Amino acid sequence: MDFLDGMHLDVLKEIGNIGAGNAATSLSKLLSRRIDMNVPEVKLIHFNQVEMVVGGAETLVAGVYLEFTGDIQGTILFVLDKVSANNLLSLLIPNYSIKNEDDFSPLERSALQEVGNILAGAYLGSISVLTGLSIKHSTPAFAFDMAGAILSVPMIEFGQMGEQALFIENIFIDDLNKIESNFFLMPNIDSYPIILKALGVYK
Amino acid sequence: MIERIKVGMADLNVVKSPGILVTLGLGSCVGIALYDEHVKVAGLSHIMLPSSKMIKNNQNRAKFADTAILLLIEKMLDMGAKKDRLKAKIAGGAQMFTSATNDNNLLKIGERNVISTLEVLDSLNIPVIAQDTGGNYGRSIELYAETGVLLVKTIGHGIKEI
Numbered sequence: 001m002d003f004l005d006g007m008h009l010d011v012l013k014e015i016g017n018i019g020a021g022n023a024a025t026s027l028s029k030l031l032s033r034r035i036d037m038n039v040p041e042v043k044l045i046h047f048n049q050v051e052m053v054v055g056g057a058e059t060l061v062a063g064v065y066l067e068f069t070g071d072i073q074g075t076i077l078f079v080l081d082k083v084s085a086n087n088l089l090s091l092l093i094p095n096y097s098i099k100n101e102d103d104f105s106p107l108e109r110s111a112l113q114e115v116g117n118i119l120a121g122a123y124l125g126s127i128s129v130l131t132g133l134s135i136k137h138s139t140p141a142f143a144f145d146m147a148g149a150i151l152s153v154p155m156i157e158f159g160q161m162g163e164q165a166l167f168i169e170n171i172f173i174d175d176l177n178k179i180e181s182n183f184f185l186m187p188n189i190d191s192y193p194i195i196l197k198a199l200g201v202y203k
Numbered sequence: 204m205i206e207r208i209k210v211g212m213a214d215l216n217v218v219k220s221p222g223i224l225v226t227l228g229l230g231s232c233v234g235i236a237l238y239d240e241h242v243k244v245a246g247l248s249h250i251m252l253p254s255s256k257m258i259k260n261n262q263n264r265a266k267f268a269d270t271a272i273l274l275l276i277e278k279m280l281d282m283g284a285k286k287d288r289l290k291a292k293i294a295g296g297a298q299m300f301t302s303a304t305n306d307n308n309l310l311k312i313g314e315r316n317v318i319s320t321l322e323v324l325d326s327l328n329i330p331v332i333a334q335d336t337g338g339n340y341g342r343s344i345e346l347y348a349e350t351g352v353l354l355v356k357t358i359g360h361g362i363k364e365i
Binding site: 156 | 211212213214227228229230231232251252258260263266297299300301312339341342343
């Protein structure tokens, strides 16, 4: 049986649901405007279905990567396609206009890193409140490259456990723009029993 | 129409000339291309992890450098290739993100994948005649069974034949 078919899936789903509401609130505060978020969808994909996440292994995507440590350890990856990233930047940066179709400027990169930072804080904060575990996270790293290459990072992490990867699809919407993003939250193998125990799933 | 076969993540495949094997968006994973020039049989494997030995869930042989290379050779021998004629080219093994703490094993997985791949090929006496690995960017590769050429494409780091 695939490792992720069982209780780990339920744990990650629960974390995803709790964290997402918190994330939308944090983002609304940052942008000082109302951001609606659809109910986040927790999805499970096989390694050969990377295309299903962002529309092709060679599609250019932005990735913001963080590590968390403390009572539990793991990594987080926040992924956006170029159009969604630009829509998000137009909300963050006053009088924003797209300067380069094929890359991001240092300002744009750091703005996206900050969003990744805030979302990570929101998700991890939710886990912390729920479980009483102490968790802190690193500063974010940024990359803009082929989706297959960026997603190989979480796929490899999940690859140690099974044949599938689990992620949370968030769609944020303000009045005009639609921002589709994918959020990978990956506790390392040793952290699952700690989370389950803290949640009271087993003693 | 030339056959063009896509090799996914943790997957492998073989083809005879004039077929082409393609794998898209290699990051920390490694693409291992084997070729028998004499019979023009090509094999391509897209591995994710260095070794099957430390992982409990290791049924998918195409996922690990050690088991994938053996499986790929088996499939190539079935198509008429000879082991002592095989030559290897490898690409990928990048580090997509730079860690703030710099001691994360996951981030160094690209490098570990490359080292393990080279070790396994060496233990099988298969010469590695070309290599395009490392860096912090993704690669798409195409292996031509007609010539054994491996085409490496990147975003912003050029295209090359190795």
